Amino acid sequence: MPAFKEMTPEEFKSFIDKIFTGNPADARSDCESTITPDYIRFMAGGDETNFERAVEKVAFFRANCHTWESDIVFFMQEENRVAARLLCTLGMAGQEAKRVELMFMAEVNGEGLFEKVWEQAADWVGE
Template identity: 45%
Template sequence: MSPPQITAREFEEWLNGAFIGDPKDAREYCTRTMSPNYLRFSAGGGRTDFERAVEKVTLFRTICRKWEAPVKFIVQEGNKIAVRCTVSMIIGDSPEQNMELMFKAERDDEGRFENVWELSKPIDKTAD
């Protein structure tokens, strides 16, 4: 059985939750929104399992000073979802960065993210 469709706003809220929130609540957030079988692959290398996701969410919530990620595109079929968004962020002492994020995932029967693939690339928003 496929989980219910997720709206662009709901996806934004999920993604924002990885960067914005109390670091102490990172495990609860991950448990609620990610399958215990969560696996994330980044294009170009890198793999994140559930425990590593908890660590990353805790870190991001600790050092993120700005995170804006409006969804530009979302499509779904059954338990599969694909999203495109642009991100403006400030992480730690770094200057503001902008990137395009391409995201594909499968969700479990409870709607939690399970198999995730991401590709991100820097963009120059002044070139628009």
């Protein structure tokens, strides 16, 4: 079995934060450095994203996000599987910022690039 690069919670947080912050023109190069060309993301509720769509979404988020703050509540990695729970404050153009809970599970390849991702995001209803 190949050895997988261990990821720290800080590295994971940096990956997530870079989706929403940064230069929209750098979306492709940033995606190339963090996800595989075979990337597939499933969102609870049926949305599916491949590599090209991920580049579009990252550029869109970066161009339209006015507020992004994230806190990792839970993080674990076992071999090539990563799981995390984040509480985020997200504000997109024309909308007030709101608190969101993001559940994230993924598989990474031997190079540490995200390959298969499952996400569920919902408005935060906690304390």
